[in-house]
Amino acid sequence: MAGITQTIPSGALLPVQGVEEYPQDRHQTWRKFSRHRLALSGAIVLLLLVFGATAAPWLSHFDPNAIDTQWSGTPLAPGAFGHWIGTDEIGRDLYTRLLFGARISLTLAVFAVVIEVVLGTLIGAVAGYYGGKIDGALMRLTDTFLSIPLLPLLLVITGIVAASSSKAALNFASIVLIIGLLSWMNVARLVRGSFLSLREKEFCEAARAIGSNDSRIVIRHLLPNAVAPIVVQATLDVGNVILLESALSYLGFGIQPPTASWGSMLANAQENITIAPWAAIYPGLCIFITVLAVNYMGDGLRDALDPNVQ
Amino acid sequence: MSVLQEAPVTEPTTDLVAVQDLYKYFPIHAGLLSRHIGDVRAVDGVDFSIAAGETLGLVGESGSGKTTVGRLLLRLLPATSGAAYFEGQNILKMTRAQVRRLRKDIQIIFQDPYASLNPRMTVGDIIAEPLHIHKLARGKDVDAKVHDLLRTVGLSAYHANRYPHEFSGGQRQRIGVARALAVSPKFIVADEPVSALDVSIQAQVVNLLQDLQDQFGLTYLFIAHDLSVVRHISDRVAVMYVGKLMELADREELYRQPLHPYTQSLLSAIPIPDPRVEGRRERIILQGDIPSPVNPPSGCRFHTRCPIAFERCITEVPEFKSYDGHYVACHAVEQLGGKQPEIRPTTKARTVPVA
Numbered sequence: 001m002a003g004i005t006q007t008i009p010s011g012a013l014l015p016v017q018g019v020e021e022y023p024q025d026r027h028q029t030w031r032k033f034s035r036h037r038l039a040l041s042g043a044i045v046l047l048l049l050v051f052g053a054t055a056a057p058w059l060s061h062f063d064p065n066a067i068d069t070q071w072s073g074t075p076l077a078p079g080a081f082g083h084w085i086g087t088d089e090i091g092r093d094l095y096t097r098l099l100f101g102a103r104i105s106l107t108l109a110v111f112a113v114v115i116e117v118v119l120g121t122l123i124g125a126v127a128g129y130y131g132g133k134i135d136g137a138l139m140r141l142t143d144t145f146l147s148i149p150l151l152p153l154l155l156v157i158t159g160i161v162a163a164s165s166s167k168a169a170l171n172f173a174s175i176v177l178i179i180g181l182l183s184w185m186n187v188a189r190l191v192r193g194s195f196l197s198l199r200e201k202e203f204c205e206a207a208r209a210i211g212s213n214d215s216r217i218v219i220r221h222l223l224p225n226a227v228a229p230i231v232v233q234a235t236l237d238v239g240n241v242i243l244l245e246s247a248l249s250y251l252g253f254g255i256q257p258p259t260a261s262w263g264s265m266l267a268n269a270q271e272n273i274t275i276a277p278w279a280a281i282y283p284g285l286c287i288f289i290t291v292l293a294v295n296y297m298g299d300g301l302r303d304a305l306d307p308n309v310q
Numbered sequence: 311m312s313v314l315q316e317a318p319v320t321e322p323t324t325d326l327v328a329v330q331d332l333y334k335y336f337p338i339h340a341g342l343l344s345r346h347i348g349d350v351r352a353v354d355g356v357d358f359s360i361a362a363g364e365t366l367g368l369v370g371e372s373g374s375g376k377t378t379v380g381r382l383l384l385r386l387l388p389a390t391s392g393a394a395y396f397e398g399q400n401i402l403k404m405t406r407a408q409v410r411r412l413r414k415d416i417q418i419i420f421q422d423p424y425a426s427l428n429p430r431m432t433v434g435d436i437i438a439e440p441l442h443i444h445k446l447a448r449g450k451d452v453d454a455k456v457h458d459l460l461r462t463v464g465l466s467a468y469h470a471n472r473y474p475h476e477f478s479g480g481q482r483q484r485i486g487v488a489r490a491l492a493v494s495p496k497f498i499v500a501d502e503p504v505s506a507l508d509v510s511i512q513a514q515v516v517n518l519l520q521d522l523q524d525q526f527g528l529t530y531l532f533i534a535h536d537l538s539v540v541r542h543i544s545d546r547v548a549v550m551y552v553g554k555l556m557e558l559a560d561r562e563e564l565y566r567q568p569l570h571p572y573t574q575s576l577l578s579a580i581p582i583p584d585p586r587v588e589g590r591r592e593r594i595i596l597q598g599d600i601p602s603p604v605n606p607p608s609g610c611r612f613h614t615r616c617p618i619a620f621e622r623c624i625t626e627v628p629e630f631k632s633y634d635g636h637y638v639a640c641h642a643v644e645q646l647g648g649k650q651p652e653i654r655p656t657t658k659a660r661t662v663p664v665a
Contacts, residue, residue: 202425209384210440210489211413220439224430307473308429 039300115180120187128195235298239291354553367544423482434470592655
């Protein structure tokens with residue numbers, strides 16, 4: 001008898017009522033992401049960088065801003081006096097400064113990109129969804145912002161901020177804000193473009209037919225379908241922001257000395273590039289690795305978020 | 311515009327849906343200053359009514375405006391003028407809040423099951439959305455309802471966790487039906503629900519719609535261009551041509567004795583699945599293409615292609631008149647007092663050698 005009861009699949013032939021339990025694959029996104037090898041390595045590299053930045057004081061016994069007593073006017077070579085990748089042009093330990101510089105460069109990139117993505121998505125979504133005159137007005141605004149050369153404006157504003165206050169935090173915040181507020185245009189254009197095509201899709205009309213209001217259509221139906229270009233643009237801009245900061249630093253308006261940032265380190269190393277290439281190579285490598293890691297991670301994230309990609 | 315204001319807000323009627331003199335023009339703008347240079351007359355004065363529990367089939371060629379009629383009834387598009395009553399309330403004059411409530415009573419099934427489901431949402435979320443919006447269920451009840459709906463349309467509860475792309479066209483259309491059913495509507499606009507499906511699947515979905523109608527007492531506006539499908543499901547059939555109704559009659563009556571020359575030619579195009587009969591089938595082949603709704607022909611819209619058109623058809627718009635409940639807009643029919651005008655068939659369908 002036991003054999004018979006086992007051969008009948010439970011409930012297969014009976015009309016079932018109400019809720020049935022099925023394990024929902026809530027970890028599908030993570031599973032897909034972790035199968036994407038490059039993305040996973042990108043994420044691990046970024047985690048290591050974040051760890052290095054956070055644990056900087058414990059990972060090195062040097063002071064990032066202290067000048068080595070052995071310094072004699074030229075950068076110390078890698079390996080000399082315990083500086084295992086050498087020192088910069090005024091004898092500060094390069095490795096320690098890279099760790100502390102990661103704090104500034106990574107936070108700067110994250111905050112500026114978050115501001116840019118939020119602002120760009122908002123403006124692009126409103127323009128693309130409502131279209132018509134609103135779209136026209138917002139896109140002219142976008143064009144106006146695009147026509148502003150970013151660097152001179154940054155120079156002026158950071159110059160004013162630096163002149164009015166010498167607080168490092170204020171200087172940092174102003175750089176984040178200015179970069180964020182002046183680089184949303186690409187995201188806005190991408191989101192607008194996606195929304196213009198998505199709002200004509202039948203599922204958007206279906207959403208309206210079941211009684212969805214505008215905000216529900218935008219948040220639940222349009223935005224998830226426009227996530228791919230946003231992710232790609234955001235990951236590209238992480239690199240741009242870090243490089244922009246280095247350009248600022250090069251011109252002397254970025255993160256103010258003695259605070260370390262990858263950009264400023266790279267900029268300061270230029271004078272001695274022929275006699276001490278290591279001082280430029282290592283910060284450059286850090287920026288390169290970060291940009292690459294973020295791009296790979298963005299790639300994986302985009303695929304993982306798309307249910308159509310297996 | 312002006313007519314819309316004159317139309318009363320309520321209308322004492324026994325029909326569930328009543329459409330009166332409905333117009334929808336899409337303006338065409340061109341030039342540097344977006345000058346208004348004309349209109350696409352998608353719906354150009356349409357009248358019909360649907361009784362509760364009835365299925366009205368609406369047929370017409372592409373571009374005849376039949377889909378627009380469906381959209382107007384759900385207020386997915388604003389009408390230019392006219393009136394459309396649902397349970398005596400004028401849909402076209404409803405406030406935002408009323409439209410929201412209307413969408414609990416009127417639902418729509420879309421033509422393309424590949425485009426009408428959000429690819430980023432699970433099937434469960436798609437079907438649960440109307441429940442959330444209209445606050446019809448909460449918490450655990452939502453899952454239970456979604457699972458019930460899936461089973462009602464012939465799918466299984468475990469499908470709730472999957473994404474639309476994992477389903478076939480027929481299954482996707484069932485998902486669309488389940489979403490429409492979620493709010494327990496009274497009236498469903500089925501906008502070519504089977505034309506995007508394989509022929510072998512069409513019958514399944516049509517039968518599902520019929521079963522659901524019996525089960526829940528639904529009323530349908532069934533929009534299609536396939537006359538055989540319409541014949542199968544409809545109680546009455548309306549024929550549309552370039553924004554206007556040409557003929558409206560009971561299904562049997564219309565298929566047995568089509569009065570309008572356009573309907574006659576349409577019906578003569580249905581192939582018969584019997585080679586002996588098919589070989590003898592006589593066809594009325596229309597000349598030319600469907601005219602542009604931007605600049606529709608004068609008088610009767612069909613006169614440019616009508617095999618029996620005469621002077622009056624070019625100058626005078628025929629009235630949409632009832633002959634014992636068989637509505638038709640044709641001067642020839644009017645002159646014959648409601649009899650079918652004789653049209654000589656253009657060709658035999660094919661000469662099939664009968665073995």
